[in-house]
Every structure is written in C-alpha cells, then in structure tokens.
Amino acid sequence: MKKRLLLALLALGSTSAHALYLCTSPEGKTSYQDMPCPARPTKSANNPLAAKTLTADVARDTVDRFFASFAERDQLAVSKYLASDFRMVSQDDAGKKRIFQRAQAExxxxxxxxxxxxxxxxxxxxxxxxxxxxxxxxxxxxxxxxVANRQGSASTRNLIRVKLENGYGVLASITEIPVKP
Structure with a gap:
C-alpha cells in the first residue's frame, strides 16, 4: 500500500505502451497479464461497518478492517473503504508530497x-x-x-481520517510520512 511498494510494482512493469499487470493467485502463483488482476471474493469480515453514529470504536474498527483487507489481498473490500472524496497524500524521504485522488489511489x-x-x-x-x-x-x-521474487519493507506514520458515508465508516484520507528506522 505504501509508495515504496507501489514504486516496486512500477519497476516491474513493461516499457511498452501496453499496461502490464503483475498478479498473484490465492495459491501464491505469480503471473503477468495485460488485464487487471481478477478480484478475490470478499470476506464479510472485511466489509466496512454499518454505523448510525461515528464513534472512536467505529473509527478504530474501520482502520483495522481496512488494513486486514489489504493484508488479505481483498481488492474489492479495500475499495469499499475509500470515501467518494478520498485522497491519499504520500511524502517521500526528502519531504516532497504527492497527492492522489480517489480513482488513482484506488x-x-x-x-x-x-x-x-x-x-x-x-x-x-x-x-x-x-x-x-x-x-x-x-x-x-x-x-x-x-512481489514476484522481489522483497521490500517500509516504516511509515499514517494519519488516517475516518468519516461516515452512507451509513458506513470509511476512509476520507490517508497521509503517509516515512519514518527512518
């Protein structure tokens, strides 16, 4: 999810004008294809929480479920956590910020x-x-x-803003700041 992971994925991409997707099956088999990776079935435990009121507990559970969805590679659930006006701000080690609107971040x-x-x-x-x-x-x-036969790691501080949208706890934004180990 982090910028370094995303940069590693981009480094594996094709130099041609065609998009190349690196996909990993639930069994761990890696393949390259010219279409987006097939989504895995969403587990109900990974779905956003319905709530009438936003509380600290709802916010905490929303963040926990979002990261669990990502860790389980549940692409459909990850998308469900992004508010309609979601944005991600990623800062590199030099302090330069990049802002991604919902469609690009998703x-x-x-x-x-x-x-x-x-x-x-x-x-x-x-x-x-x-x-x-x-x-x-x-x-x-x-x-x-x-990813494929490459490994990576990162330490970051994330400021995650959670709000209610259509009766569900969702992420309004994530601001990601690198932390030196």
Whole structure:
C-alpha cells in the first residue's frame, strides 16, 4: 500500500505502451497479464461497518478492517473503504508530497493488493481523536512484502481520517510520512 511498494510494482512493469499487470493467485502463483488482476471474493469480515453514529470504536474498527483487507489481498473490500472524496497524500524521504485522488489511489491500492505474494504488517495505532465530523487515527506501520521474487519493507506514520458515508465508516484520507528506522 505504501509508495515504496507501489514504486516496486512500477519497476516491474513493461516499457511498452501496453499496461502490464503483475498478479498473484490465492495459491501464491505469480503471473503477468495485460488485464487487471481478477478480484478475490470478499470476506464479510472485511466489509466496512454499518454505523448510525461515528464513534472512536467505529473509527478504530474501520482502520483495522481496512488494513486486514489489504493484508488479505481483498481488492474489492479495500475499495469499499475509500470515501467518494478520498485522497491519499504520500511524502517521500526528502519531504516532497504527492497527492492522489480517489480513482488513482484506488487503482494503485487494488494493483498492489493483487500483486502481493506475501505481506506482513506491524501496526501500532493511537486512540482515535475527534476531528470535527470525523476521527483521525495515527498509525505507525512497519511493512514487509514480497512481489514476484522481489522483497521490500517500509516504516511509515499514517494519519488516517475516518468519516461516515452512507451509513458506513470509511476512509476520507490517508497521509503517509516515512519514518527512518
């Protein structure tokens, strides 16, 4: 999910004008294809939580379920967590920021989830803090992944803003800042 993982995926791509997708089957078999990876069936435990009111518990559970969906490579569930106006801000080691609107962020997250062979996440989150009509959750992440025969890792601080949309807890934004180990 992180920018470094996304950059690793891009490095594996084709230099031709055609898109090339790196896909990993549920059995761990890797393939390259010219169409997006097939989505895996969504587990009901990975679906967003219905809620009438946004509380700290709903915000915490929403963040936990989002990361569980990504770790389980559940592409459809990952997309369900993104608010209609979702945006992702990714900052590199030099402090340069890149902003991705929902469609672009969704495509990157789905592609990353579909290509992962292995993914390990150590997540430590602070208590959700009320932020107007939303909650912000700060999570420190240590990630390790395997894509094809390449491995990578990253440590980041993520500020995740959770809100209610159509009766469900969803992510309004993720701001990702690298942390030096």
């Amino acid at each position: 495509a990157m997250l789905e592609s990353a989830a579909g290509a992962l062979k292995k993914y390990k996440l150590d997540k430590r989150c602070a208590e959700p803090a009320a932020d107007g009509d939303a909650f912000t959750v700060q999570c420190d992440l240590k990630e390790q992944w395997s």
